[in-house]
Amino acid sequence: MGVKKRKALDSGEALLSPLPVNEVDAVALYRRMQLIRLFEEEAAKGFTRTRIAGYFHTCTGEEASVVGIISALREDDYLVTSYRDHGHALARGLPPREVMAELYGRRTGSSHGKGGSMHIFDAKRHFMGGSGIVGGGIPMGAGIGFALKYQDSDSICACFFGDGAVNEGTFHEALNMAGLWKLPVLFVCENNLYGMGTHVSRANAVPEMTERAAGYGMERFKVDGMDLFEVRAAADELVGRVRRERRPIFLESLTYRFSGHGAHDSGKYRSAEEVEQWKKRDPLILAEDTLRRLHLLDDAGVEAACAEAKAAVDDAARFAEQSPMPDPKELYTNVYA
Amino acid sequence: MGVKKRKALDSGEALLSPLPVNEVDAVALYRRMQLIRLFEEEAAKGFTRTRIAGYFHTCTGEEASVVGIISALREDDYLVTSYRDHGHALARGLPPREVMAELYGRRTGSSHGKGGSMHIFDAKRHFMGGSGIVGGGIPMGAGIGFALKYQDSDSICACFFGDGAVNEGTFHEALNMAGLWKLPVLFVCENNLYGMGTHVSRANAVPEMTERAAGYGMERFKVDGMDLFEVRAAADELVGRVRRERRPIFLESLTYRFSGHGAHDSGKYRSAEEVEQWKKRDPLILAEDTLRRLHLLDDAGVEAACAEAKAAVDDAARFAEQSPMPDPKELYTNVYA
Amino acid sequence: MPELTYKDAIRQALLEEMEADPAVFMMGEDIGKYQGTFMITAGFLEKFGDRRVVDTPISESGFVGIAFGAALMGLRPVVELMTINFSMVAMDQIVNHAAKWRYMSDGQFTVPMVIRGPGGPVSQLAAQHSHSLESWFAHSPGLKVVMPATPSDAKGLLRTAIRDDNPVIFIEHGRLYNTRGEVPEGDYDCPIGKAAIRRPGRDLTIVAYSSLVPVALNAAKTLAKEGIEAEVVDLRTISPLDIDTVIQSVRKTNRAVVCQEEWKFIGVAAEVASQIYEKAFDDLDAPVERVGAADVPLPYARNLETLAIPNDQSIIDAAHRAIRGIKKSAGPGIRVA
């Protein structure tokens, strides 16, 4: 894979246990990944059945990265994501019903149908939203960090964006100010190697993300984003450091998207072999293997996890299907406060 | 001063002669600096006398950087500048009359009075113009490099911008593409330590410009921008390399502006001592000293240079003063081709 | 005459102009290896090579500026914005650079470039991705703004735009991409700045453009059944605006409905209506009716989106008001009860 281990662990602080969390939590994290996987598959069906429309992006293949990092946050921490945000919402604990209903554009959705797939919000869970504009959410993430510093809070903000987003000016401007002002933000570059159909090597003069971000005065780490427990261990450490040290850190999580970029995808930019190669490191399989090796999971456990996830997802789809559309007068509400 | 020598020379290729140009040219470069110095002083008077208006920026103190680099270009090379562009125009050979008349907003100006101080153009001299938007000209500079590559030309583009401009997204985006596509552009960061009143250390998480530009896959150099012959030697080498190797290079020229940022300047952001300290390294004095040491200049020579410059500048001011305003019907011309 | 889709018509124009003129090149996100987000440029990379079909990083401000710089050098860039929404991150390069270089230099430079891509609401693209922004662009002198409604115009006007020596904003409509229509072969005349009568009529003038032209034609059909013969004028270009064709029609019909798909407030319809009043006040038997989107960010939910944007019925209702000469317009055509 050529994934460099995260520097944090290289630098000596080896883990005592192979798991960064207790055994119950370890299985729960795995189950959360299952939920996201099945949710995305169900949502894709919903798109095909025209229940869902607009631009639509799933995170299949990236679940370890999503769950590993988000599970390391505290309830009072904050999140900013891109448009590829369903998995992040579920990882943060938004009910599958609300997320699915939002995708369906229903009154019961997390934003009552007004946001849609790219724009999941949940103020009470500090889920500050998905921006559909590449790189558009990065200044916002820094701004949340700014407010946390201003308010002397010990919360932090985790700000997610893709490898393509590092080429937007917003990335550059926001990271510089975050570094300059020491804002408590964990910048997470979800490097799935492609910005839509463009490989990082065709978009970045310096494809190595941790080098690309050298000009902002912050420490930079890289983690194997396919390995749930690797990600979680790194996130534990780095979230903790951002929290304690009150300064930003840049984390590249190297991952891969198994699905197309969006609902439509030409597929012309990568080979079937490459995809297959990566699927061998499916984060669900990797985590399952680890948990089996530690005797925390067996066939029955896997089946139960699947069944549970499937039930939740089916329930979410049914709920969404049966939910009403927004009231027409909602068209004019909440334009202004 | 703490100025690191340009890496090009550090790396072994020491100069055989103390001068990078022949003796006649050396004096000519010095004279060009004189012209710029006196031109800027005259222009400032023109502003006070309300002959000139709008935003107005002189490059007093930065003449070595301007002349040293621009004199290393060939006639078929291209230039892009910021709004601080009078000196660059003169260094490129625009007649002082045309530049002064443009500042006066007269029909005889380089853009017939429609551009003004921040927007000097001269298509036939490949002077592609000053953008008044910080960082705004950097993509244009890369685009000229793109065209030169497209056209298989062996010309290059020198693209000037300030230390403040590196914080704009345009800098980041354009340098990445220049590095990625190997565009023949010499990116010149004119680091005068301040973006208006903000010191680089208060604007950049990494104030060292050559580190700040680490993410773009191009070689980076730094030169003492107060020393005409140092600048010229570095520019000769780097312009040559961009030309031969057909790829971009980043050059920081460390300099200082003796005047205020613009016509109005609060002066609150730097001390009189700091300014005085820098004035000891006035590029005119440094160049004069070198030339005197080499017996290329004596009192009479200095006087002659001053007199020549003064005559040219006085002539330019007179010319501008006596030139007519643009014809009113010019208001509607050249909006479209 | 062969039938083509709107999308294929665009593709043909691009193909033919690329073949005809080696100075024409294309630049944009995923236009090459991916084959184009909407497959418009499928096969182009293979056919023309990566010198002329340039996949870019996600850096709109940067590559629009690079294209602008290349245009100054005599190349004829055709920049694809994946959608017109992303012009918002490049606005300064478009409006403050490309649109102004010719005027500021008083004609020393020409800027022959096209910025094209789909705009407008398609199907639940939600608030950030449903803009067309013609009102902004056309407000700004130095730009031309073209919005074809038919395959024939899509091809003909794009060809004209590519051959035009000015920056042209060419706004396609995602909802029209798969519509079909006859497209003449060869180099038919299709000037920028000429409106077209799509349906003659004596009772009422309906002014529309882009996606609303077919909608207006539908509305006209319904109105015809009631005995109201509407004349439908397709503006085709917003800047320059062919107001003469509109005025001639209104002189005949004495009533007008002006339609635009984006927000009504300070939009194209306000300009067209104002000019109708100014130039044909005494010919009007009723106030001009404006039809446009509800003044809200576009909601995702299908029913709300449908309510927000103009449709046949909103045009028919406006026509009825105009015919009845009701003085007080009912606000947005689609205001809910």
Added chain:
Amino acid sequence: MPELTYKDAIRQALLEEMEADPAVFMMGEDIGKYQGTFMITAGFLEKFGDRRVVDTPISESGFVGIAFGAALMGLRPVVELMTINFSMVAMDQIVNHAAKWRYMSDGQFTVPMVIRGPGGPVSQLAAQHSHSLESWFAHSPGLKVVMPATPSDAKGLLRTAIRDDNPVIFIEHGRLYNTRGEVPEGDYDCPIGKAAIRRPGRDLTIVAYSSLVPVALNAAKTLAKEGIEAEVVDLRTISPLDIDTVIQSVRKTNRAVVCQEEWKFIGVAAEVASQIYEKAFDDLDAPVERVGAADVPLPYARNLETLAIPNDQSIIDAAHRAIRGIKKSAGPGIRVA
């Protein structure tokens, strides 16, 4: 009542709101150590410290986005753009983020932020630096747009804007900065969305805002000498637009001239005129006259700039046309012979 300059009125509002509410903070280029480009914030850094008076790098897109993120967290940022022109590099953060977060989340977030700075032509700032852009901002739902004409409004409306829970674009006018006027003490009422009658009159309504209010009042004085009593309506806010006050006036006078300083084409005047026709068609004795800038990038030369922008005479001429009821408007008020 004490007299203040417009500039000092702004300063006072900032001072008082900073003192009153610890959630209010300021961010912008050179507002602190430099003391503010126009000295509006002189002494603020010393008084409030660098936690609340934040000097930024030259990164408008980044710091507008940071302020937006901070606003989501309950802070009340007041962002200074050195001039409103630079909003063009931050347009996406303003229009596609700050303006849309509340709606897309269906009210889960409020965005209490102010973006302020001087706009408009001042004296030969030339093409890139003379925008006010109210037509763009007001076209976009989710933003409020405020443009005070007097010191009293500058203070009162800025205070109201800072207390408003929505993103407010507060466009000052550089040419008004040193104008003086009475400013009530204390917390006088100054709501957003309420126009003001600046001069009563029976013969004609002149609608203006910002810098054109004093110009219109001058014009009205001249007209009065001819026996024409013009009523001058100051819009004060462009969005929301207080059309009722305009309509009431026109019902009385039956004639209207609508003025704006920026380009007429698809501008504020077109909207106001359209609404006058729509709501008071039968009350009009003549077409509404629009006065606005020539549709060209603003030239630098003094005489051309003067020709390009509206002045007393252009308003007087428009008034004459409206009074004489001449049907065909003469195009831009200042079109040269």
